Amino acid sequence: MDALGWLAGTDYTIAREILQRGVAALYVVAFLSAVAQFPALLGEHGLLPAPRYLRNAYARRQPTLFRLRYSDRLLRAVAWTGAALSALVVVGVLQLTPSYVFVPAFLIVWFLYLSIVNIGQTFYGFGWESLICEAGFTVAFLGAWDTSPPITVVILVRWLVFRLEFGAGMIKMRGDRSWRDLTALYYHHETQPMPNPLSRTAHLLPKWWHRVEVLGNHFAQLVVPWLLFLPQPVASIAAAVIILTQLWLVATGNFAWLNWITIVLAFAGVSDGAWRWLTGGAPTGGIGSPDVPVWYAAVALLASALLVALSWWPLRNLFRRRQLMNASFNRWHLVNAYGAFGSVTKERFEVVVEGTEDDPHDPAARWLEYGFKGKPGEVRMLPRQFAPYHLRLDWLMWFLALGSRDSPWFEVFLLRLLEADRPTLRLLRLDPFAGRPPRSVRARMYLYRFATREEKRGTGARWVRSEVGMLVPPVGLRG
Structure with missing residues (x-):
């Protein structure tokens, strides 16, 4: 002994x-x-x-x-x-x-x-x-x-x-x-x-x-x-x-x-x-x-x-020149390589998903925004603390806005919204249609930045956003 x-x-x-x-x-x-x-x-x-x-x-x-x-x-x-x-x-x-x-x-x-x-x-x-x-x-x-x-x-x-x-x-x-x-x-x-x-x-x-x-x-x-x-x-x-x-x-x-x-x-x-x-x-x-x-x-x-x-x-x-970040060298995920933020994003883009019950081709159609639990959306909303809990959909939405090519899930996500799929809707903070299937959905890209102190006092908004373009044009179940 x-x-x-x-x-x-x-x-x-x-x-x-x-x-x-x-x-x-x-x-x-x-x-x-x-x-x-x-x-x-x-x-x-x-x-x-x-x-x-x-x-x-x-x-x-x-x-x-x-x-x-x-x-x-x-x-x-x-x-x-x-x-x-x-x-x-x-x-x-x-x-x-x-x-x-x-x-x-x-x-x-x-x-x-x-x-x-x-x-x-x-x-x-x-x-x-x-x-x-x-x-x-x-x-x-x-x-x-x-x-x-x-x-x-x-x-x-x-x-x-x-x-x-x-x-x-x-x-x-x-x-x-x-x-x-x-x-x-x-x-x-x-x-x-x-x-x-x-x-x-x-x-x-x-x-x-x-x-x-x-x-x-x-x-x-x-x-x-x-x-x-x-x-x-x-x-x-x-x-x-x-x-x-x-x-x-x-x-x-x-x-x-x-x-x-x-x-x-x-x-x-x-x-x-x-x-x-x-x-x-x-x-x-x-x-x-x-x-x-x-x-x-x-x-x-x-x-x-x-x-x-x-x-x-x-x-x-x-000590490799081309260091791998967050890599596993075996199937058991033991003794891995780690790292984070090897590159820093200078601008914040967000994908905003909307739906409508009106004719999507009508300029007067009323589009309503789906609310996510963690990712920025509505400009007045105070971001919440979720960690250590992991909101996986919200994180993937951030990568999507960065131009992630590994996003086949997003088309299925839009399909589930058109179906008003309950398990999918439970992943969200806000379903603007209260469980009803919308006629059409779309995804728009916005540039977000934090409001200055003066802007916050004047408007009450914590974010300032401007539209960049359309990521996914209006689609319905038949599309």
């Missing part, structure tokens, strides 16, 4: 609680999101039906419970099961079981969500989907209370944070010039995919502050991640810097669970000793066994060796 003493991360018992419960809480959000949105987006009658996707050879090679059969009922059963198991971790019930129960249970959560991601197509093509999969697999091996958290797994969680932050920093420096000349934040708060209630306030801050923001971002993503691997208290300080910068991103935008899970994972750098210092010397830590049983040491070291072996490809990617 003494020979294995080095493996016991006895100074990271509080970190283990935060890591496992925090990641599990975000799994609850992710599974509930699937219950609410997957059938309408990807179900049997969805915009990109999963059964049709599963008929191609590539899909059948993916690890998923739905490989042989998909149904909306089975999807809901998988999602509710995953949410229930995750909730047991959040409240600490599963931690009371032996690690030979806890670890497989957490890995079941991971595989259930992986099964959903691997048939989610465009609607699940986000870096934070791979991130939550990798995080779930890794923190599972921190074990239950019958073992001390293995230090190798704690370090591998830090390695995940390093790739997440340093990868994002490098993709920015290699990408848009605005990150290098410190002007990126002149635009970002206004043009980010889904603004929140404070985004306009952040955008209207002085330009010198935006330059400070960019410098702070470079420091937090290019310098601080290296400090996570230094002895305490340096690692705890580095983790605190990452957490604080992520909280600023939480306060000024809606990025699903990306910032939230980064905050959770950064606690892998915070020692129990740091918590004792924060609480003025009050007794903290020591949650669970101080030892790592021999049998569990073998399990933890085997898992650690697997993750180290898989690290070669993302490590090489970090």
